[in-house]
């Protein structure tokens with residue numbers, strides 16, 4: 001099965017479960033995202049992915065596209081990297097979900113489900129290796145080829161570098 005076929009299969013599997021509620025998606029768009037790279041993982045479909053990545057999980061490679069590769073400078077000093085990705089095989093119109101398929105409904109914002117209006121996934125990944133435009137990490141849970149939208153150093157390891165803001169703590 002090609003990647004496109006598998007993507008179509010993943011999306012076609014988005015049948016509604018009992019009690020789930022959708023809304024009509026607004027036509028307007030409020031922001032424009034840039035995909036800054038691509039994530040390679042061992043998983044070819046949503047079903048194969050773990051629910052959440054683990055730091056002893058398989059090695060995954062993050063490719064950062066030009067012109068963003070210089071933006072990786074300094075990231076090598078961190079043990080963990082927050083990875084933000086676009087869950088591109090998700091439906092975006094669900095407000096109530098039935099995750100356990102047992103009729104118990106939860107609001108989308110009370111879940112970490114990939115189905116959400118802006119399908120952003122986040123994982124605090126373990127940084128194994130970093131080279132030019134390429135990171136090897138553990139701790140992801142996304143399908144092979146998932147678009148990368150951002151990388152940030154682990155908040156707990158990070159000491160703000162910006163000058164102090166008047167009347168406040170240090171800036172971000």
Ligand SMILES: C[S@@+](CC[C@H](N)C(=O)[O-])C[C@H]1O[C@@H](n2cnc3c(N)ncnc32)[C@H](O)[C@@H]1O
Nearest residue numbers: 046049050051087088089090114121122142143
């Ligand atoms: C529960 S979400 C968690 C994502 C992230 N760790 C978070 O908490 O924001 C992970 C699941 O999303 C699904 N998934 C993975 N990659 C996807 C993609 N590219 N598009 C849509 N769904 C995806 C898989 O079913 C996977 O098990």
